[in-house]
Amino acid sequence: GESVGLHLPTLSVQEGDNSIINCAYSNSASDYFIWYKQESGKGPQFIIDIRSNMDKRQGQRVTVLLNKTVKHLSLQIAATQPGDSAVYFCAENMGSSGGYQKVTFGTGTKLQVIP
C-alpha cells in the first residue's frame, strides 16, 4: 500500500552543523506536505509546509525541499541547536475523502544534537 516513510530512524549531528531529514512518499495525488517536530512528552508542533506547486520553501532556519519526480521530501535545519533535538515527521495530505482531507503521517526520525 501507499505510505509515507522516513529513510533514517535516528540522526545525530554536531551542534552548529546542518541537519537533513528525509521523507519518501508514494501517493502521487498528494499535493500538500507538512513537517512536524515532536519533543519528548509533547504533541507535534507544526514547523513548515509546502504545496506541490512549489519545489522549495524557507522558514526561520528551516527549508523544505520537494522533489515530485522521485516523490521525496526533505527538511533542512541550519546551524542545528540543542533545542532542535526531537522527533521529526512528515505528513502528506492526499485530498478529500468523504469530506475529510486525508492525512498520512510518517513514523518519524529522531534528531539528536551533540553539544
Place this chain on the structure above:
Amino acid sequence: DVKVTQSSRYLVKRTGEKVFLECVQDMDHENMFWYRQDPGLGLRLIYFSYDVKMKEKGDIPEGYSVSREKKERFSLILESASTNQTSMYLCASSRSGPTRETQYFGPGTRLLVL
C-alpha cells in the same frame, strides 16, 4: 496562535473502566481529530468530526466513540478500557475549506490501562 488543549496529560485507568478524554480548541476550527500514537506506528486516526454533532470513523475506531456537542470541544470515549488501548492520544484541529489545511495538535494524553 492556535491553541489545542487536552484535559489530562497522564491518566491511569483499570481494565473495564469508562474513560473520557477531552479536547478543546480556541480557533473556531470546523475539523477536529483524535489520533493515537504508538512507537513504530506513527499517528493513526481514530475518529474525526467536521462539524458539530458530526463524526466519522477513522482507521481504527474499534473500542472508541466520540462526542462533539460544541464546535470547540471534541471528546474521545473508551467505553470499556483494555490494556491494548494504552497509548499516547493526540487531539488535533484544522480549518475547513477548499485548500489544504494544517492540523494543529494538543499536548497529548498518555493513557495507561492496567
